[in-house]
Amino acid sequence: MPLYTSQHLKIYNSLSGEKENFNPIHEGNVGMYVCGPTVYSNVHLGNVRTFMSFDVIFRYFLHLDYKVRYVRNITDVGHIVDDVDEGEDKIAKKARLEQLEPMEVVQRYTVDFHDILKSFNFLPPSIEPTATGHIIEQIEIIKKIIDTGIGYEANGSVYFDVVKYNETNNYGVLSGRNIEDMLANTRDLDGQSDKRNPQDFALWKKAEPEHIMRWPSPWSDGFPGWHLECTAMSTKYLGNHFDIHGGGMDLKFPHHECEIAQNEACTGQSPVNYWMHANMLTLNGKKMAKSTGNNILPGEILSGDNTILSKAFSASVTRFFMLQAHYRSILDFSDDAIVAAEKGYKRLMEAVEALPAIAASATSSINITSWKQLCYDAMNDDFNTPILIAQLFEAVRYINLLKEEKETITAEDLKIFTTAINAFVFDVLGLSDEKATDSNNDKLEGVVNMLIAMRNQARADKNFALSDQIRDQLIALGIQLKDGKDGTTFSV
Numbered sequence: 001m002p003l004y005t006s007q008h009l010k011i012y013n014s015l016s017g018e019k020e021n022f023n024p025i026h027e028g029n030v031g032m033y034v035c036g037p038t039v040y041s042n043v044h045l046g047n048v049r050t051f052m053s054f055d056v057i058f059r060y061f062l063h064l065d066y067k068v069r070y071v072r073n074i075t076d077v078g079h080i081v082d083d084v085d086e087g088e089d090k091i092a093k094k095a096r097l098e099q100l101e102p103m104e105v106v107q108r109y110t111v112d113f114h115d116i117l118k119s120f121n122f123l124p125p126s127i128e129p130t131a132t133g134h135i136i137e138q139i140e141i142i143k144k145i146i147d148t149g150i151g152y153e154a155n156g157s158v159y160f161d162v163v164k165y166n167e168t169n170n171y172g173v174l175s176g177r178n179i180e181d182m183l184a185n186t187r188d189l190d191g192q193s194d195k196r197n198p199q200d201f202a203l204w205k206k207a208e209p210e211h212i213m214r215w216p217s218p219w220s221d222g223f224p225g226w227h228l229e230c231t232a233m234s235t236k237y238l239g240n241h242f243d244i245h246g247g248g249m250d251l252k253f254p255h256h257e258c259e260i261a262q263n264e265a266c267t268g269q270s271p272v273n274y275w276m277h278a279n280m281l282t283l284n285g286k287k288m289a290k291s292t293g294n295n296i297l298p299g300e301i302l303s304g305d306n307t308i309l310s311k312a313f314s315a316s317v318t319r320f321f322m323l324q325a326h327y328r329s330i331l332d333f334s335d336d337a338i339v340a341a342e343k344g345y346k347r348l349m350e351a352v353e354a355l356p357a358i359a360a361s362a363t364s365s366i367n368i369t370s371w372k373q374l375c376y377d378a379m380n381d382d383f384n385t386p387i388l389i390a391q392l393f394e395a396v397r398y399i400n401l402l403k404e405e406k407e408t409i410t411a412e413d414l415k416i417f418t419t420a421i422n423a424f425v426f427d428v429l430g431l432s433d434e435k436a437t438d439s440n441n442d443k444l445e446g447v448v449n450m451l452i453a454m455r456n457q458a459r460a461d462k463n464f465a466l467s468d469q470i471r472d473q474l475i476a477l478g479i480q481l482k483d484g485k486d487g488t489t490f491s492v
Helices: 045-063 090-098 102-119 132-147 162-166 179-184 226-238 249-267 298-303 315-323 335-357 368-380 385-403 411-428 434-460 464-476
Strands: 010-013 018-021 029-034 067-072 151-154 157-160 201-206 222-224 242-248 272-278 281-283 331-333 480-484 487-491
Touching: 010 272, 029 045, 029 226, 045 067, 045 102, 045 242, 045 272, 045 281, 045 298, 045 315, 045 411, 067 226, 090 102, 102 298, 132 151, 132 157, 132 201, 132 222, 132 226, 132 249, 157 249, 162 179, 162 249, 201 226, 201 249, 222 226, 226 242, 226 249, 242 249, 249 272, 298 315, 315 335, 315 385, 331 335, 335 385, 335 411, 335 434, 368 385, 368 411, 385 411, 434 464, 434 487, 464 480
Parallel strands: 029 067, 029 242, 242 272, 281 331
Antiparallel strands: 010 018, 151 157, 157 201, 201 222, 480 487
16 A cells, blocks of 8 residues: 555645645645756755755655655746846846856756755756747747736737736735735836836746847747746646645745736636645745855855855755754754754764664564654644754664663564654755765775776776776766876776
8 A cells, every 4th residue: 555545744834824734636646846946057955955845845745655756847938036027037147147048047056056956965856948939829828818808918019918817716815915005005107108007017028129039930039937837837737736836935026926816817727735845944033045155155165165154054954954943934044953953863873873883682672663653743843944953863862772782672673663764864855964974975985996996907908908998988887088107096
C-alpha cells in the first residue's frame, strides 16, 4: 500500500486561510506549480528559502509515494520594473547596462540559479518551462479572454477589465482585498490612459521602438504581461484545474490574484485547490536590500567572502538553518543563528553516523513506532519542519542513551529506527552528510592521482597511446588534467 494511504496530510490554504485535508484531484497524483525566478540577476537568499520550502514539500510528497508533476518556470521575458504595467523591462534593462543580448543575460543568470540550487541539494522539478517558449499559448489565452468581453485592446496593448470581471467573480478572493477600496485608493497615473480602470492589468503590451524583446501578435509587436505567463505554463502542463500553486508571500497580490482572474475568465472555474505561500527572510532583523548593503548572496555564505558572517558555512548547514523555521514564518538570518545551526547540524550527523555501531538487544525500552509517527505527524501538519527537527533531536537523545547502554532496542526496531532517520534527514529534509562527502572526495583524489602516476609512467615509456587514453577517459568522466612545470593537477 502506498504510504499516503496511512498518513493524513493537512495543508494551510491561503485561499481559505485555514489548514485543510489534502485530497488530490487524481488519487495518488499531485500537480504542483511554483513561480520561478526572473533571471536578470543572481538568485538571492530569499529566493533560495522559498524554493527550498517547496523542495521539501516536493520531497515529502515523493516520500509518501505520490506520483508528482512539479512545474517551476523560468521567467526569461523580463517583466516590468516594479511589477507594474509601465516602465522598463528588467531583463532588457540589464542587457542595456551590461551591453549584452537579453538572452545572454537570461543564460548567465539561469546557469547561476541552477548552480546555486544544485549546491543546496535541490531536486530538479519535473518540468521547467520558459516564458519565451510559450508565447503562442499566451496569445491564445488572450484571445479567449477578449472573446469573453473581459479583455480589451487599446492602441496595440491588451488589458484585463477587472471591474467587468468583478461583476460575476471576486477579484480579491486570494488577498482579501476589496475592489471598491482599491479603486478609491488608486490615483490616475501617467501612462495609464489606455486603461478603462486603474486596477486593470496588461495581458499584452505594445513594444516601444527601443524595446528589444518583442513578438508578433494580432494586436501589435509586443510582449506578454507578467501574470499571463504562469497561467499559460501551469495550465499547459497541469490542466485547467490542478492541486497546488506555490510561491513567495510577495506574489499573492497582484500576481496570483491576477492568475486566478485569468483562469476563471478563460475556463469558468478556479484553477487551483491549494494556494501555498512561503514567508520572507530578513537579515539581522531588517529587510534584505542591495541598496542598503543589508544583503548576502548564497555563494557568499559558502565562500565566506562577505562582511556579515564570521566564517564560511556549508550548504547543508545553511539548509538546516532555514528548515528550523516553518515555511510560513518570517526567518531572520544572522551570524549567531547560523553558528547555532551548525552546532545542531553536527550533533545530528554525529548521531546518524553512530547508528551502525549500536548493538541490538532482546527487548526495546524505546517506543520506536510512536516516535516515527510523531515525525510523520509533524510533516503532515502543513510540512512543519521545525517540529520534525525537534523529533530528530529526540532521536539523537535515544541514540546517545543506546550508546551508553541506558536504553535497549531490538534488531527489528533498530532497522525501523535507522530507516526512518535516514529517510527524514536525507530524503525529506534534503540534508547531506558532509563528512561522507569529504571522505568520497579524498577517495576520488587518491584514484585520480594513481591514474596520473600511471599516465606519467606511460609517457616516460613513450607509450603515448596509453597516456592519451587515460587523459581522454578522465575527460569523459568530467575530470580535466592540467600539465604544468610543477607536475600534473586535475579539476572536476
